[in-house]
Amino acid sequence: MRREDAYQINWTPIIVMVALAAVLTFTQHRARASGDIGLACRGARRVVWSVQSGLTRGGRVLRRIAVAAYRGQELVIENERLRRELAYLESEKLRMWSYYLENRAMRRSLGWDGSGPVSFGVGRVIDWSSDHYRQRVTIESNRELERGNVVRTEAGLVGRVIEAQGRRGVVVLLLDSESAVAAQIEREGGEQGMIYAAPDVPGDRYLLQMSKLPPDADVRVGDWVTSSGIGEVYPAGIPIGVVERVERSAVNVTSLTAYVRPFADFKNLNYVQVIRRGE
Amino acid sequence: MVYPVYVILLVLVTALERTWPGWLLVYGQGPHLVIAAVVAIGLVGGPVAGCFGGLVGALLLGSVEGAWLGGVFVGYMVLGVLVGVLRGELLAERAPVAALVTLVAVPVVAVIRLLFAAPPSPGPWLLETALSAPYSALLAIPVFGVFKTLAALIEPE
Numbered sequence: 001m002r003r004e005d006a007y008q009i010n011w012t013p014i015i016v017m018v019a020l021a022a023v024l025t026f027t028q029h030r031a032r033a034s035g036d037i038g039l040a041c042r043g044a045r046r047v048v049w050s051v052q053s054g055l056t057r058g059g060r061v062l063r064r065i066a067v068a069a070y071r072g073q074e075l076v077i078e079n080e081r082l083r084r085e086l087a088y089l090e091s092e093k094l095r096m097w098s099y100y101l102e103n104r105a106m107r108r109s110l111g112w113d114g115s116g117p118v119s120f121g122v123g124r125v126i127d128w129s130s131d132h133y134r135q136r137v138t139i140e141s142n143r144e145l146e147r148g149n150v151v152r153t154e155a156g157l158v159g160r161v162i163e164a165q166g167r168r169g170v171v172v173l174l175l176d177s178e179s180a181v182a183a184q185i186e187r188e189g190g191e192q193g194m195i196y197a198a199p200d201v202p203g204d205r206y207l208l209q210m211s212k213l214p215p216d217a218d219v220r221v222g223d224w225v226t227s228s229g230i231g232e233v234y235p236a237g238i239p240i241g242v243v244e245r246v247e248r249s250a251v252n253v254t255s256l257t258a259y260v261r262p263f264a265d266f267k268n269l270n271y272v273q274v275i276r277r278g279e
Numbered sequence: 280m281v282y283p284v285y286v287i288l289l290v291l292v293t294a295l296e297r298t299w300p301g302w303l304l305v306y307g308q309g310p311h312l313v314i315a316a317v318v319a320i321g322l323v324g325g326p327v328a329g330c331f332g333g334l335v336g337a338l339l340l341g342s343v344e345g346a347w348l349g350g351v352f353v354g355y356m357v358l359g360v361l362v363g364v365l366r367g368e369l370l371a372e373r374a375p376v377a378a379l380v381t382l383v384a385v386p387v388v389a390v391i392r393l394l395f396a397a398p399p400s401p402g403p404w405l406l407e408t409a410l411s412a413p414y415s416a417l418l419a420i421p422v423f424g425v426f427k428t429l430a431a432l433i434e435p436e
Binding site for chain 2: 010041170177205
């Protein structure tokens with residue numbers, strides 16, 4: 001469409017598309033009111049998430065190739081060192097195996113069945129929300145996800161699934177402004193409070209704050225914070241982080257806030273554990 | 280028909296924008312590739328194609344972001360139609376123009392979306408917009424190249 005026909009724009013399809021957009025918006029609003037996301041959004045997500053899954057996998061392969069090309073000599077040395085460590089660990093494994101057999105024999109002799117291993121799903125992060133107030137990720141798990149599944153790493157709590165679609169789901173992170181976790185100081189008679197994101201700390205996106213603490217709370221730098229299980233959203237005892245500093249409000253001296261450095265490495269969140277209720 | 284190709288490219292671009300590698304982020308900020316794609320479609324195909332690109336791009340991005348679709352539709356579709364209408368009048372069908380338009384479009388779309396869903400604090404929003412606009416403009420050149428080449432292959436003038 002050049003200058004000569006610039007004034008012959010066919011507005012009909014544009015009006016139809018605007019109407020379609022209005023219908024989609026209306027449908028989304030209605031679906032959200034009933035706790036759903038709508039058919040169109042669901043379909044669009046399914047398509048984009050599938051491509052993202054492929055891109056994430058492909059990106060990792062490319063990265064490995066690039067690293068191999070860049071650090072060739074270094075990798076050979078590292079490989080030799082790891083082989084030595086592997087040989088050592090193999091011998092350790094044999095030793096542990098003998099301990100396991102001994103332990104099993106002892107349990108049988110005591111008539112105790114013992115508890116089985118903890119089962120959890122494993123998730124891979126395929127989408128990151130990059131804005132400052134909505135800290136969410138999308139994960140792809142090795143099993144069906146459910147709304148309310150708790151997500152953590154080996155180090156500590158990450159968040160929980162708020163939207164699930166098959167094996168993929170959106171996880172609201174502890175750093176999200178809408179996240180709240182009932183927590184306690186990990187000490188005998190430890191104080192209880194709530195863990196929120198700490199958006200007011202400039203230059204530090206990865207800090208949490210523990211508030212709603214009693215005015216005379218005994219909270220010290222270096223204290224560990226774990227989930228308390230109150231409210232039954234998160235199970236009790238999951239490590240959250242360590243108290244980095246404690247501040248009393250200048251305006252309200254009864255208001256105490258502990259700033260908590262999370263154990264989970266939110267900067268490099270690639271793989272996570274997914275725990276169902278009761279696991 | 281070039282429209283199915285636009286849809287496929289928009290899906291790819293949306294996935295790429297949302298899976299942008301961490302080591303390519305500029306101060307934690309990635310480019311707005313879907314805006315660059317809508318600009319490219321508007322420049323290559325005109326207002327109807329631009330509107331279509333805006334509709335599909337907004338639906339894909341809004342769904343993945345979990346955003347309210349209204350503001351996203353308005354921002355992206357207005358951009359697509361406007362670029363298409365001005366094509367040949369004010370805007371030449373060239374890659375540097377796509378980059379310049381994207382540079383302006385990123386803050387404009389951000390302001391439109393802000394009107395529908397305001398962020399809690401303006402500081403981070405301003406910083407994000409200021410960083411992502413030039414980054415998106417830079418990447419608008421290859422995005423425009425891909426769209427133009429494919430459109431020319433499928434529908435030669």
